[in-house]
Amino acid sequence: MTIQKRIAVLGAGQIGVIIAGMLAEQGHQVTLADASAAQLKHAAGGRFATETVDASNLDALRVFLKDRDIVVSACPYFLNKGIAKVAAETKTHYFDLTEDVATTSYIKELGETSDVALVPQCGLAPGFICILGADMAARFENVRAIKMRVGALPLYPTNALRYNVTWSVDGLINEYCNPCEIVFDGQPTLVPALEGIESVMIDGVAYEAFNTSGGLGTLTETLAGKVRNMSYKTLRYPGHAEIMKLLLRDLDLADDRETLRRILTHSAPFTRKDVVVIFVTGVGERNGRLEEESVVLRYDGNDELGAIQLTTAAGCVAMVELFLAGKLPAKGFVRQEDAVLADFLATRAGARLVGEARGVDAAGLVPTVAIKSAA
Structure with missing residues (x-):
C-alpha cells in the first residue's frame, strides 16, 4: 500500500x-x-x-x-x-x-x-548504471575490470553531429568539458573528456565510446581497492566526438559555454524518437576461473515518451520508492549503489525498466535473485 x-x-x-x-x-x-x-x-x-x-x-x-x-x-x-x-x-x-x-x-x-x-545522481548515468556496475562487481571474487557504456541517441540521426539533445543541454556540455574519473591499475585517476575513443558494435549497430564526466557517480570511492580497472564512457554514433572537439577545443567554446549552448539548442532539436543503449561488462575471477559477464539493455522512444525520459525518470522514481520502503539510509548522503539491484528492479518504476527493455533476458540482470513484479 x-x-x-x-x-x-x-x-x-x-x-x-x-x-x-x-x-x-x-x-x-x-x-x-x-x-x-x-x-x-x-x-x-x-x-x-x-x-x-x-x-x-x-x-x-x-x-x-x-x-x-x-x-x-x-x-x-x-x-x-x-x-x-x-x-x-x-x-x-x-x-x-x-x-x-x-x-x-x-x-x-x-x-x-x-x-x-x-x-543525488539519480536517473540513468549516473543512477541506474551505478547500481548495475556495483551489482556486476559483486558477482566476482576478484574483479579485473568493469566497463560501463551508455548512449542516449536519436533513432534517426539527420544532422552532422548525428545527435539530438534529448535531455539537459547544460548537463551535456558539463559532461563533455569536465575531467572524468576512472580506476586504472587499482588507482582512481582523472582523464580528459572526449578521449579514450573506442569502437563498439552492439546488435549490428556501430557506435563510438569516449570518456565523459560524472557517469561513475561515487563508484570509484565505493569500489576502492576492489576493482583493478573501471571506466564509464558515453556511446555516440561514429564521428560525433571529433566534431565536439572542434567546437570545444579548436574554437575554444569550452570557455564560452553560453555560445555552445545556443549552437546545440539551435542545431540539435529535441526528439522522442530516440534510443537508449546500456552496456555493462564485468571481467573477474570466480571459482578459480577468469570469466566475463555482460548486460545489454535497449530502450526505444516513441511519440508519447522518449527513451531517455523513461530511463531517467524511472531511475529516479525507483530510488524514491526504495527510500519510502525503508531500503535506503533514512538520512545523510545516499549513494546510488546503496540500492540493491534486485530491490531496485522490484519497484514499480524499476519494473518498467525491465518490462520495456528490448532484446534482453531480463532475468539475466540479477542471476541469483528472482525479479518480483511490482505492478
Whole structure:
C-alpha cells in the first residue's frame, strides 16, 4: 500500500514532467514547480498540481518546501547546491539528477550533518548504471575490470553531429568539458573528456565510446581497492566526438559555454524518437576461473515518451520508492549503489525498466535473485 507523501518536483522540463506524472500515479500529492508559468501551463494535465517557483530564489524555495516531505530536483545542475541546502534546512528529503561531480561533493558534505536523506545522481548515468556496475562487481571474487557504456541517441540521426539533445543541454556540455574519473591499475585517476575513443558494435549497430564526466557517480570511492580497472564512457554514433572537439577545443567554446549552448539548442532539436543503449561488462575471477559477464539493455522512444525520459525518470522514481520502503539510509548522503539491484528492479518504476527493455533476458540482470513484479 502506497503511503501518500507531499512531493515537490522542481523543473518542468522533459524529465521533470515525467517524474511528476509517475509519482502522481503512485498516489502521492505531487506539485510540479518551475520559474516559467508558460512551461507549467504546457505541462499541466490534471494529474498533479503546479506552482510558479524560481528555484534560484532560495527564500522563495524555503517557503515552498516548508511543508513538503520530499523534493526532486530536475533542474540544471548549477541550481542543485542551493536546492539541496534549502532541503536540508527545511527537513525535506532530497533527490536530484545531477551528473556534476562538484555538486555531488557539496551534497556529500551537507549529508554529514543532515537529518534528512540527500540522494543525488539519480536517473540513468549516473543512477541506474551505478547500481548495475556495483551489482556486476559483486558477482566476482576478484574483479579485473568493469566497463560501463551508455548512449542516449536519436533513432534517426539527420544532422552532422548525428545527435539530438534529448535531455539537459547544460548537463551535456558539463559532461563533455569536465575531467572524468576512472580506476586504472587499482588507482582512481582523472582523464580528459572526449578521449579514450573506442569502437563498439552492439546488435549490428556501430557506435563510438569516449570518456565523459560524472557517469561513475561515487563508484570509484565505493569500489576502492576492489576493482583493478573501471571506466564509464558515453556511446555516440561514429564521428560525433571529433566534431565536439572542434567546437570545444579548436574554437575554444569550452570557455564560452553560453555560445555552445545556443549552437546545440539551435542545431540539435529535441526528439522522442530516440534510443537508449546500456552496456555493462564485468571481467573477474570466480571459482578459480577468469570469466566475463555482460548486460545489454535497449530502450526505444516513441511519440508519447522518449527513451531517455523513461530511463531517467524511472531511475529516479525507483530510488524514491526504495527510500519510502525503508531500503535506503533514512538520512545523510545516499549513494546510488546503496540500492540493491534486485530491490531496485522490484519497484514499480524499476519494473518498467525491465518490462520495456528490448532484446534482453531480463532475468539475466540479477542471476541469483528472482525479479518480483511490482505492478
